[in-house]
Amino acid sequence: MTDTKQPYVSDNCETYTDLEDSHEKIKNPELASILKKVNRSRNYRKPPIDNKQLDIFEPPPLTDISTKDEISLMDIAVFGLGRKPRFEPIEYNLKDAHIMVQGGTNCGMATIFDYDIFLYMISYLTNEMNRIKKEIKKGNDDYLPPRSIKPSVAELLNYCRRDHGGENYKLLEKSLERLSTTKISITKVNSKNRRNGMFSLIGDYNITTQKETGRISDITISIPEWVYDGIVRIENPTVLTLNPDYFLLDKGAHRFLHRLARKAAGKTEATYSLEKIYERSGTTRVFRRWKSDIKSTIAALKENPLPEYSISWETKGKKVNIKMIYTGNKK
DNA sequence: GCGGTATTGTGCATTAGTAT
DNA sequence: ATACTAATGCACAATACCGC
Secondary structure (H helix, E strand, C coil): CCCCCCCEHHHCECCHHHHHHCCCCCCCHHHHHHHHHHHHCCCECCCCCCCCCCCCCCCCCCEEECEECCEECCCCCCCECCCCCCCCCEEEECCCEEEEEECECCCECCECCCHHHHHHHHHHHHHHHHHHHHHHHCCCCCCCCCCEECCCHHHHHHHCCCCCCHHHHHHHHHHHHHHHHCEEEEEEECCCCEEEEEEECCCCEEEEECCCCCCEEEEEEECCHHHHHHHHHCCCCCEEECCHHHHHECCHHHHHHHHHHHHHCCCCEEEEEHHHHHHHHCCCCCHHHHHHHHHHHHHHHHCCCECCEEEEEEEECCEEEEEEEECCCCC
């Protein structure tokens, strides 16, 4: 099972890494060009060796909350897209709302990778609630889900399909801090009145570490009220399932595009202008810099497409549109 | 000014390997 | 199986540069 080091007969390399490194020396030009491409772009992480999401019976399906106050949270980035936490706030001026995302002054804003923890929380809660609803249909009363989750760290990392490297344990603490302090404020204006609200991605959290060893023994994350109410107290929660391969997407921009496609295209297709995607990505880059970035980002998808969606770059004169087409199982 | 590419720094992510 | 270490890799963004 763990013999991942299968030698490649063709070129005397021990491992896949050897093969990648030696692509210059490879005689077969076709193979060499493929390997060069692999070297250049890595859209997907390799899944951890033990490629199981959870060792429990069934992992909860990956779900994300899609709207809040009739505002779609999936087609804007309520987090930074980079690995480095960002400190500048993001502002969105949408048609019917003004949205402001701001991180903590010390730790910065949550990143799209920190958001994985949020997804774990949503998935857990949705799954739990679906189970309870089934029980109620059968006529059995049941307790509502708890208002906080207590995952073991390994369980959390497994679900997010990450490696169990110790680094992840250290970073978890920072991730939680960012998630908890990132505030999203929505100001909605309709014809009659103006509503303003502020919420964060996760509530309070506790991390218990053992004194002698410094090991994390326990984490508790409280579920913020808007999430709990949105899933438990509303009859038809606005949640969408995602493909678990989402966790393997290595580029923040790819994750953003996948979320956008999932929401906008669904099981059909959708087209956005490049300008609109630029605005909704929350990037700090000037447009023409971002444009060349996103162009190569989308070009990389030719080799390794997004799970279930194809993204294409279409030019109409000077205008650029991004077309997203569902390629998954149309059932 | 506007388009594009090339280079570089930073902080997180990943990997192999190790300890319990 | 879970938790940790050290070394390396990577994306994003800032910056410089070039040609128009």
